[in-house]
Amino acid sequence: MNQSATTPDRAGQARKLAVIVVGLAAVVVAMLCAFALPSVNSGPHNIPVGVTGSQDATAALSKALSGEEWDVSTYDDEKALTAAVKDREVMGGIVPAEGHLTAYTATAGGAQSAATLTSAATALAKQQQAEVTVTDLRPFPSEDPRGSGFSSAALPMIFGGMIPAMILSRLFPGHAGLRLRLAGGIAFAVVAGFAVAAFLQYGTGSLSGDYLMTSLGLSLGMAALCLTLLGLESLMGMAGFGLGAAVVMLLGNPLSGLASGPHWLPNGWATLGQLLPPGASGSLLRANAFFDGTGGGGSALTLGCWVLLGLALILIADRRGPREAAVEEPGRQPQLV
Missing domain, CATH: 3.40.1710.10 (abc type-2 transporter like domain)
Incomplete structure (x- = not known):
């Protein structure tokens, strides 16, 4: 009897392992496609x-x-x-x-x-x-003529949205900590945006635009990413966070065009990249830092939509939380008065 019970259990474990192996292989292939295809097909496009x-x-x-x-x-x-x-x-x-x-x-x-x-x-x-x-007509600042500091801002902007979302989700878990996570995400985005802008503009001399405008743009980009990930985690747990982080890293990072500009990517890839938070953040930073905000309206609107999406997901999770708690709470016998 024990042997017959063990056999189906082993078969189920084997199927589970096979699914995991195939899934991980698919993720690796998707990662390779996301990074390799734009690079292979990169070059001047329109x-x-x-x-x-x-x-x-x-x-x-x-x-x-x-x-x-x-x-x-x-x-x-x-x-x-x-x-x-x-x-x-x-x-x-x-x-x-x-x-x-x-x-x-x-x-x-x-x-x-x-x-x-x-x-x-x-x-x-x-x-x-x-x-x-x-x-x-629009060179990089003389302190950083090759734009190295500007190009290096891609990963800090991405991790500046991912890491705080992950940490806040761990420190303030569940429905009870939802509003604290939201407040923490917004506060972090503002502080980090001003700090990163100060370092790039006054520390390395890589930016030359209006400091306040540049800082607010960076804060908007980090808020767009952080709040979206917080919203996904609030609704779907770490699976939702992992899905959002994978999209950002596998698509958003290589398609951001921060170092090269969007015209160096194939048209379809470039368009997709500018619709994701990293690409929109990079374009808004470029506009604010070197062109007095010219051409940054579309990027700001895109980031604003991501912020609203994150807030909407958090609101849904906030409304759903009390109802789920009421359903899961053990039933009580009515008390006679």
Whole structure:
């Protein structure tokens, strides 16, 4: 009898082990796809650039810049083109003249895109036996000309949302600690956002925008991630937290485009990356730190939606908690008065 009871138990354990092994293998493959595919297919994709000059010159430039690497727009004059670069309508532009080409770039908007445009302008000038001048309208700060500090902000922003959510869930578990977790998540996002901005702007000199605006943007990004993870954990436990963390790490991190800019990723991947908190946080940081907030409205709206999602999940968990407690509470015999 004991042997017959043990056999089904071992069979069940074997099936459970097989499911776990296959599931873990699937996670590893998904991780490989998320990190490898965007890297393998990375490169210039529809980089918006502007050209200006005579009709023949702009037509020749547009033809030279044809292909999936570029998205060419024509402007009336050089002033309009430079304004478009500063307003983030285009990543840069080329202005032809007799025996000379001027390339306008915005390295802070995407270092690799700026380098590619510079290379293209240099090649065109060589073909025309002309001189070329490169003017960087939005460079990185002189203290960090390669933008190393800015690029390194990706993982701190991600872990700045994940780690506090995990710790708060452990320190204040259950429905009784739900509101404390919410308050702690918001407080942490504000404090951490201002601290990270202070370090990057005044410690390393990597940022050059308005400190208050940059800090609030970083706080919004960390709140979007932290509150969403807290909401998932409140509704589904650590399984919900694990699911959210996996999406952030496997998709959000490699698709954020913080170091390269979104135009260096394939179109579909880039769009997905900008809809996730890491990508939206990086784009908002870029806008606030180097472009006076220009072009950051969409990213701020995306992060605001994630914050609202997290709050909604927490609210549902808060409303559901008392009802579940009432159901699970042992029944009482009515007392006679």
